[in-house]
Amino acid sequence: MNGAPSSQPVDSRFSPKTIALIGKYQSREIAESLSLLARSLHERGIVVLVEEATANISEDEGSARYWQRCDYAAIGARADLAIVLGGDGTMLNAARHLALYNVPLVGVNQGRLGFMTDIARSDMLTCIDDLLAGRFSPESRMLLSGEILRDGKVVASNLALNEVVVDKGAIGRLIDFDLVVDGEFLYNLRSDGLIVSTPTGSTAYSLSANGPILHPQVTGIALVPLCPHSLTNRPVLVGDRNVVEIRIVRADDSRVHFDGQVTFDLKPADIVRIQRSEFSVCLLHPPGYSYFAMLREKLHWSRQPIIPH
Numbered sequence: 001m002n003g004a005p006s007s008q009p010v011d012s013r014f015s016p017k018t019i020a021l022i023g024k025y026q027s028r029e030i031a032e033s034l035s036l037l038a039r040s041l042h043e044r045g046i047v048v049l050v051e052e053a054t055a056n057i058s059e060d061e062g063s064a065r066y067w068q069r070c071d072y073a074a075i076g077a078r079a080d081l082a083i084v085l086g087g088d089g090t091m092l093n094a095a096r097h098l099a100l101y102n103v104p105l106v107g108v109n110q111g112r113l114g115f116m117t118d119i120a121r122s123d124m125l126t127c128i129d130d131l132l133a134g135r136f137s138p139e140s141r142m143l144l145s146g147e148i149l150r151d152g153k154v155v156a157s158n159l160a161l162n163e164v165v166v167d168k169g170a171i172g173r174l175i176d177f178d179l180v181v182d183g184e185f186l187y188n189l190r191s192d193g194l195i196v197s198t199p200t201g202s203t204a205y206s207l208s209a210n211g212p213i214l215h216p217q218v219t220g221i222a223l224v225p226l227c228p229h230s231l232t233n234r235p236v237l238v239g240d241r242n243v244v245e246i247r248i249v250r251a252d253d254s255r256v257h258f259d260g261q262v263t264f265d266l267k268p269a270d271i272v273r274i275q276r277s278e279f280s281v282c283l284l285h286p287p288g289y290s291y292f293a294m295l296r297e298k299l300h301w302s303r304q305p306i307i308p309h
Contacts, residue, residue, distance in 0.1 A: 015134055016080035018047040022094045023054040024086035029110060033085050033121060035063035040125055042066040049075055076101025083108060091116045092259040095161045095281045099143055104282040115203050115298060118285055127286055136284040141200045141216055142240060145277035148256060150270050158258040161281055162201030164274050166246050167193030167226060169253030174229060176250035181242050189233055192226040196244055196274050211235045246272040
């Protein structure tokens with residue numbers, strides 16, 4: 001992909017008038033938070049949109065008067081920003097749907113780690129004043145664009161905020177693939193697969209595979225082997241303008257996964273081509289947010305050990 005991403009970060013001084021709410025499906029806790037937040041925003045004069053599947057989780061019919069049901073296309077066309085209630089998985093799903101519309105995202109953490117969801121549920125309502133006053137700071141995160149080529153034709157494509165993963169699938173046999181960067185052969189590898197990660201995804205699956213942690217301002221793509229048969233295969237960091245191709249040589253049940261949520265089956269001779277997307281995602285962070293402080297908290301760095309008595 002040539003050139004810089006087309007979408008631009010939102011001006012942190014803007015005052016939103018229409019806010020979309022997106023939550024994890026089939027969660028009673030999310031339904032309660034959704035109702036509380038929708039009512040609070042409505043009472044402040046904000047037009048509230050709720051993503052259709054999210055609206056279905058609320059059993060409180062009375063609270064529905066505070067919002068309008070919308071699909072992602074309508075949210076993209078109308079919303080000034082979207083508040084995502086859930087964990088990182090919910091944020092990833094919303095990001096892929098809304099990246100094309102340049103809708104900024106704010107995360108309320110109701111999952112486990114929450115690397116991208118900054119606001120605790122207990123602080124949700126108290127943070128609204130800062131959000132509506134434009135005191136949240138914007139941060140642009142790169143996306144990956146992946147496409148699967150079969151017999152020279154594109155048969156599937158998708159976006160990923162965290163990573164694109166090619167793996168061996170359900171069968172417990174190694175896959176054999178060639179890794180090519182900008183048309184130049186890098187290596188052939190027999191392994192469980194390969195993670196192609198953004199800086200955002202460097203604290204996700206890539207981290208568990210001993211990949212490097214990349215600060216969001218790093219414009220690079222990490223190539224992290226999964227259980228390589230050769231001990232000399234280590235993670236490699238390439239530029240954000242490089243085009244990465246994974247060419248399947250031999251495999252019984254290999255697959256490609258986008259953010260661990262969208263999966264496509266692969267065949268021998270398929271090519272998975274990955275590059276930086278022309279779109280990016282804007283995350284809005286509350287006042288006082290620090291990426292390094294977040295890492296210390298989530299990864300339990302510099303914490304005093306607990307010594308049993």
